[in-house]
Amino acid sequence: MSEIIKLRKGLDINLQGKAAESLVDAPLAKEYAVSPLDYENVTPKLLVKVGDKVKAGTPLFFDKNNQRVLFCSPVSGEVAAVNRGEKRKILNVVVAADAKQESEEFAVLDLKKASREDVIEQLLKSGLWTTILQRPYGIVANPADQPKAVFVSAFDSAPLAPNFNFALKGEKAALQKGMDVLAVLAGGKPHVSVLANAEGEMASLNGVELHTFAGKHPVGNVGVQIHHIDPIAKGDIVWTVNIQDVAAIGRLFLTGKVDLTKVVALTGSEVEKPHYVRVISGAPISSIVAGQIKQQAEGDSVRIISGNVLTGKKVAADGFLTATAHQVTVIPEGDKYEMLGWIAPRFNKFSVSRSYFSWLCPKKEYKLDTNLNGGVRPFVVTGLFEEYLPMDIYPMYLFKAIIANDIDKMENLGIYEVVEEDVALCEFVDPSKTEIQQLVRDGINLMIKEC
Numbered sequence: 001m002s003e004i005i006k007l008r009k010g011l012d013i014n015l016q017g018k019a020a021e022s023l024v025d026a027p028l029a030k031e032y033a034v035s036p037l038d039y040e041n042v043t044p045k046l047l048v049k050v051g052d053k054v055k056a057g058t059p060l061f062f063d064k065n066n067q068r069v070l071f072c073s074p075v076s077g078e079v080a081a082v083n084r085g086e087k088r089k090i091l092n093v094v095v096a097a098d099a100k101q102e103s104e105e106f107a108v109l110d111l112k113k114a115s116r117e118d119v120i121e122q123l124l125k126s127g128l129w130t131t132i133l134q135r136p137y138g139i140v141a142n143p144a145d146q147p148k149a150v151f152v153s154a155f156d157s158a159p160l161a162p163n164f165n166f167a168l169k170g171e172k173a174a175l176q177k178g179m180d181v182l183a184v185l186a187g188g189k190p191h192v193s194v195l196a197n198a199e200g201e202m203a204s205l206n207g208v209e210l211h212t213f214a215g216k217h218p219v220g221n222v223g224v225q226i227h228h229i230d231p232i233a234k235g236d237i238v239w240t241v242n243i244q245d246v247a248a249i250g251r252l253f254l255t256g257k258v259d260l261t262k263v264v265a266l267t268g269s270e271v272e273k274p275h276y277v278r279v280i281s282g283a284p285i286s287s288i289v290a291g292q293i294k295q296q297a298e299g300d301s302v303r304i305i306s307g308n309v310l311t312g313k314k315v316a317a318d319g320f321l322t323a324t325a326h327q328v329t330v331i332p333e334g335d336k337y338e339m340l341g342w343i344a345p346r347f348n349k350f351s352v353s354r355s356y357f358s359w360l361c362p363k364k365e366y367k368l369d370t371n372l373n374g375g376v377r378p379f380v381v382t383g384l385f386e387e388y389l390p391m392d393i394y395p396m397y398l399f400k401a402i403i404a405n406d407i408d409k410m411e412n413l414g415i416y417e418v419v420e421e422d423v424a425l426c427e428f429v430d431p432s433k434t435e436i437q438q439l440v441r442d443g444i445n446l447m448i449k450e451c
Contacts, residue, residue, distance in 0.1 A: 004196050005228050007215030009390035011425055013159045013350065015309070016269040016365045017330075021166050023263065023276045028097055032075045032282040034060055035092035038323040039130065040441070041065065041139045041448060044090045052079045057104035057126050057258035060093045068143055072127025074260040074281045076102040092320065103257035111180050111253070119184045123249065126258050130323070131245035132185075135226065135238045137444050138419035147239045149230060150186040152179075154202040154243045155195040157220030158308040160274075162265035162327055164243050165200025167276060171247045172201045178250030179208050182241065193225045202243075215390065223422040227391045232416050244326055264321065268330035269367040270294050270302045283321050288328050303370050305329040310424035311437070334371025352384070352429045377432045379403075385426040391417065395426055399436060402443035407450055415443055 036044040043064040048054065054077065059070040073095050080096040106126055109118060120143045123129040134141040141147070155164055168175065182190040189209040194202050196214040203210060211229055218224050222240045232238060241249070244262045251259045260281040267274045270293055277288050285304060293302060305312035306322040309329055313322055321328070350358045350366040358364070385395040393414035401409035420437035427436040 004212045004214050007213065007219050007224070007228070007390040009388055010157075010216030010219060011352065011388050011429070012157070012216045013309075013368075013428070014363065014365045015159050015267075015331075016367045017267045017271055017274045018160050019162065019265040019267050019274040019276055021163065021276070023166075023278060026277050026279045026283065026287050028075075028099070028101070028280075029284050029287040031080060031094050031096050031284060032073075032077075032280060033092040033094045033284075033320040034071055034073065034282055035320070035323070036061065036063075036071065036090055037092070039140055041137070041445070042069075044071070046082065046090070046093070048079050048093070050079050050082060053077075054079060054095060055102045055104045056260070057106070059127065060095075061090070063140070066140075066142060068124050069129055069140055070124060070127050071130055072104075072258065074258075103259070106252065106256045106258075108256040109253060111184060114184075116184055116187075119181060122252070123181075126252055128245070128249050128252055128258070131241055131248065133240050135223065135232055135240060135419070136236075136416035137448060139448075141239050145237050147186060147237050149188070150182045150190040150239045150241065151222050151226050151229070152182070152190055152192045152208075152241050152243055152246055153220055153222040153225055154192055154200075155198060155220050156326070157195075157217040158310055158327075159217070160265070160267035160327065160329060161220065161308060162263070162276065164326075165198060165202065167263035167265070167326070168200075168244065168247055171250075172205075174247040174250035174254060175201070175243075176205055176250065177253050178241075178246035178248075179205055181249050181253055182246065183207055185239070191225075191229055193222070193229075195220070218390070218422060218425060221421055223417065223419060224390055227417055234411060234416060236416070242324070242326070262326060264288060264325070265327045266292060266330075267327060268305075270296075270330040270332060279321065281321070281323060285315050285319050285321060285328065286317060288321065289317070289330060293330055301333040301335065302330050303333045305331070309368075310428060311421045332367070332369035334369035336371070352388075353431075372433055374433060376434065379432050379434055382431060384429045384431070385423075388425045388429055389423065391422070393417065395423065399426075399434075399439060402439055402446075405446060407447065410443055410447065415440075415447060419444065 036042045044061040045064050046061045047059050054073045058073045063069040075097040077095045077097040081094040083091040085091050132141040192208040193211045196212050213219050263278050306315045306325040398413040
């Protein structure tokens, strides 16, 4: 076992509604959706029209910025709708699923004989290339690049995050094959990070560079792990893959078929019995939460989040699971006015400030809502960000450089090392209520445009 990398900074937010280790297979839904909005810096061009027949692995659209990158259907069926927004922007492509599922057939490659280009072409044609993200910038990787390394985080530390050791139980063969594929792409062993003292088969995978981490969130973020293993400098490119997507890649190379099933944790204080659900990527949210949300009092409502409470996206009850989500969280909507809320004792509220009493009960689980408890205020220097971001950068100065559109300072202060999820805790503890994740994405988009 590798030496444990211990992170002293961070914050665990203990919420009610952690998923019990029980798994339910969701029935095949009527419709599934693929959305270009789930990926950054993607400009879609349609390859299908309403009424077309498709199989799992059939391309639905490609990225105009890189026409080799295809986005494929997760199921077989008929294209039911192409939903558009303002200026005819493509929001998603909806496929009505067949009762009997079929997949496009792909070659079962022998990785000992196949070239790196053969492997890349297989991933591109199947649509699974979109699971490989590039750092810096957090965008879909360019297949023409040669990365310095490939990184995989085998655990998640976000609030109510799924236990991937449970979610991937019985998938060791697919995981091993997926790691073998990543080794071909990297030209060496992929880096895999595991949680100290965690059970499961992740630590027994062969042909990987294993790293062990301990600490509070965001210890599970792959960007934080990269920073402590092999930091990204200007000109460096590394690729990252979610551990469940590694299994999907492995299944493709084992069977020659696209199988986009994954296990999602249904969590949150407003879920009757939090548990795990096996679904197909792009599933409707209703197939996951139907009959699972607690009865609400008159005037109360809930927020459904595709992902975790820090970085997930708000979705409607008739929406779809986002491509990168491995968790669905349901919490109360914070739409109630609290009389003198700012001066109340707040025994049941969580805060990093000692003006609340949560610091006396570090292990208590809280039922939090979405209320910001105040509006946006001046962006002031507090020193809070440095306390919770376990990276050797100066976050406050970086954020100010982004606001000023100062590219040179952004480079020097660490813009290449972060994406939105890495600064989500900064947004949570920020007394100014600044949307820091969006601020960082704006800075990244400026770097892409100018550099």
